[in-house]
Amino acid sequence: MKIKEIISHLEAMAPLAYAEDFDNVGLLAGNAEAEATGVLVCHDALETVIDEAIAKKCNMVVCFHPILFSGLKKITGKTYVEWSVIKAIKNDIAIYAVHTALDNHKEGVNKIMCNALGLNNTKVLVPKDNFITKLVTYTIPENAVKLRNALFDAGAGQIGNYENCSFNSQGIGTYQGNAGSDPVMGNVGEFVEAKEVKIEVTFEKHLEGKILKALFQNHIYEEVAYELYGLKNSHQNIGLGMTGEFEVPMDEMQFLGLVRDKMQTGGIRHTAFTGKKIKKVAVLGGSGAFAIKNAIASGADAYLTADLKYHNFYEAEGKLLLADIGHYESERYTKNYIVDYLTKKMPNFAIILSEENTNPVKYF
Template structure:
């Protein structure tokens, strides 16, 4: 099996197009055409993890955080990032990062977070904007079923829990081809009026090339008339953070102790108690201070995230319990999910969970 075969499965799990614009996801080092000897899955691709990969004969490391986040102008080994990259390249080890591509997935980081806490009725906290597009095209009735099914197969027409969604309306199309034309109906130079079906389907923007290929390959017209629009609708199944509900309401102290145990947190910093029971919970793995207002707007009784600064605790404003459980802790089960996913998809290959604890924060 080649590395690129495994990367293809990883992109099914977390499409790179889901990642935030600031992020650096995908293949960071290595040659995707190399044969894969083994895969080590970790949280951070540090030098110690690369040593582990060497020892365990893994030439692909799948990490959550990208070790290369911003550009490097020099690679001299003067810091932990440069040393990791040098060692990976010297030992022909490919590094692939998923980060916000998995953060934004409906079954990704925040769903894992919710599942560990046993939350139900989960929903995306901050749905992704500017990600839905709409295709409008026209064809003759005889071509409708074939063309529409091809668009569905390419990924168009998925809305929430529904698939194969489209709107179809009948009208009258006109055209007149020149001497070089080869019309499906009529002859060159003839003015033609024909019954046509207008097909409208929505799709995720990263599927556009695939959708257009299906359109052109399955349409009967020599010249395909179509339009693509960017919609202002948010995507209810892609986005950052998540809300969910506890089975039974808990008082605030009991809830924080419950979270500490479930997330194996060494300590939790939190805002002042509100005196209310906790039922609806918002979560956002990693740095989530930007989502405090969203958690309040969603009606959450508590918001669990990480990397909160002093003044950001004031933003709770007595409306919810704000808790910082630690960056690593909030994402700690992500690597387990990746290993489980890959093992199910490729059961006859070695996927190894890293034994290295890469949490840089220590507690007394």
């Protein structure tokens, strides 16, 4: 198996287009055409993890956090990032990062947190904007069903929990082919009026190439008339953070105890108790101070995230219980999810969970 085949599974799990613009995801080092000997899945691709990959004969490391984030101008071995990259390159080890591509996935980091805590009725907390494109095209009635189904098969027409969604209307199309034309209906130079079906579908913008290929391959016309529009609608199934609900509400102390045990945190920093029962919870793995207002707007009784600064705690304004459970802790089960996913896709290939604890924060 080549590394590029493993990458195809990873990109199906966490499409690179889902990642935030500031992020650096995908293949960070290595040759995608190389034969893979094994995959080591970790949280951070530190030098100790590269050593572990060498010892376990894995020439691909799949990490959550990208070891290369803001770029390198020099590679001299003076920083922990440079040490890791140098050792990986010397030993022909590929490094692939998923990070916010998996953060934004509806089954990704935040759903994993919700599952660990036993939360139900999950919804995305901060839906992704400017991610939906609309296609409008026109064809004759005899071609409409075939064309529409091909667009569905390519990924168009997915809206929330519904698929194969489209809008179809009928009208009259006109055309007149010149001397170089080869019209499907009518003759060269003839003015034609024909019944047409207008088909409208939406799709995630990264699927545009696939959608247009399906359009051109299945459309009956010599010249395909189509329009593409970028929509401002938020994508309800892609985005950062998530909300969920407990079946049975609990008091705040009981809730924090559950969080401590399930997320295995060494300590929780939190705001003063509000006195409310905890029923609805918002979560956002990693640094989530920016979404405090979203958590409040969602009606959550508590918000779990990490990397909160002193003044961030004031932003709760007594409206919810705000808790910082630690960056690593909030994402701790992500690597297990990746291992399980790849193992199901490649049951006869070596997918290994790293034994290295790369959390740089220690508790006394």
